[in-house]
Amino acid sequence: MSAAVSTQKAGRIELDDIAIHLPGKVRFEAVRNITTTIAGGEFVSIIGPSGCGKSTLLNAVAGYLQPSNGRLRVDGEAVSGPGPDRGMVFQHHSLLPWRTALDNVAFGLKMSGVGRRERRERAEEFLQLVGLRGFSDRYPAQLSGGMQQRVEIARVLINNPRVVLMDEPFGALDAQTRERMQQLLLGIWGRLRPTVLFVTHDIDEALVLSDRVLVMTHRPGRIREEIVVDLPRPRPEDISVSPEFIALKKRCLALVQDEVRQSLVGGLEVARIELPVEA
């Protein structure tokens, strides 16, 4: 574990002219020309109109999808499939309903052959890390949405991943819980320092959390602009009313709205597009 923290470089993601095609009635291009490098330990958010390919891009980094063009590497190695070095958190938890919170968190250790006693001890520690001490024996269905996502995060972190991929992880939570989860995530990220690639449709969320925000175009998704969020850390709770924050937010909002407009103008071919909830 200490290696991942002390070497700043672990978790570097290189996307080099990535295109991804998805199967449908007709095979179509979901993202195109994605080129960017995410430094090890960096916190990067992706925003863009709904349906622009944010989840698709994340799924490719996770190894669920193969790019149809370009090179995708993590720490110099081509991604060839899913693995515990790249943890994934979805909008709705994907905990095993037949395992308790503790056993869900311990799952990754079980897969890597850690003995029962040790993995239970470490799972307890990680449950504590996400503020769920005392909930070990609950089944996922007995937890609230926010608690389920905490278990999900603990379950990913216990594998000491170089990269954590999050696809609108707090999108289904109420505003208060969401804010608490954001603070929790920032706290954990500050200590463990994995690279985080975070998809959201909430511009405030992206700006509060990230070092950098990638704004994507409408479909096929390309990178419209990279916005560096040079706000100091740790960020105070009232950061979202600071003039710098508001300036950044206006920029992001303008870009996203412009992309939504363009996707509606060219709308007939993307008739299935849904309007982003908060743009």
Next chain:
Amino acid sequence: MSASALALSPAAASATAPAAPEIPRGGFLAGWWAGLRLDRIALRVLALILCVAFWQAAAVHHLDLGIVTFRFVPAPTEVAAAAWGLFQSPKLFAHVTNSLIRVFAGFGVAALLGIALGLVIGRSRWLEDTLLPPLEVMRPIPGVAWIPLAILMFPSSELSMIFITFMGALFPVLLNTIHGVEAIDRRLIASSRSLGAGRWSVFAEVVLPGALPSVVTGLAIGMGTSWFCLVTAEMIAGQYGIGYYTWESYTLQNYADIVVGMLFIGAFGMASSGLIKLLGRLLMPWYRIQERHA
């Protein structure tokens, strides 16, 4: 570095969760009984008594409703007398054990084969395309129609009978297993692969437990349909079996005995299906919790 060294400041870490949902106490049996309140049990018993009373009245008064007549239907009192006769018969034990062996042997093989086939068919499109069509053709064929072939195909009549109870149980188990496997949330498989699960672990940790509720349903239905085929199967029998007893009573025109046989089959079928459901509940405590919170 250990996670405890990372424990967050109390403020962030103890961001206590919203009011926690209740945990069921006293195990699931307590919960199961708690579901049946006394007044509802009383109502159910009363309904049964009323049915029997109606049957008695209809049989005694030779009720004739035009398309259906109770003139030849034995009354519950006659059936009770016939049942008493069967209970005192030295043959009862042989009837019951023979039938139990046939049903449980056929059901057991159907369970093993149905679950195994269902799991592989549910996981592989190629196997679905090659194995499912012939099975689908056999599915609508009733047990009675299998009798001649069953006699020709198997060396002993005992095996022919087990084959028919087997066919009765196979399809509910098979189809429910396939359905259970195919209904598994793809994200569970995706995220467990991201947590380091290989092919076998995905199968053992995700597919198997994920399909289990559906498998148990299939087993409970299959147990019922296996009993359902018992009379058909035991038409082949020489001398023992509840189904044989029922069929023989018909050929001998002992109407009260027929009803005794029918009730035996009904009771045994219900009890063994109930047993399967009970085992399912024991095996999947999480499932009821999930249902309750859904």
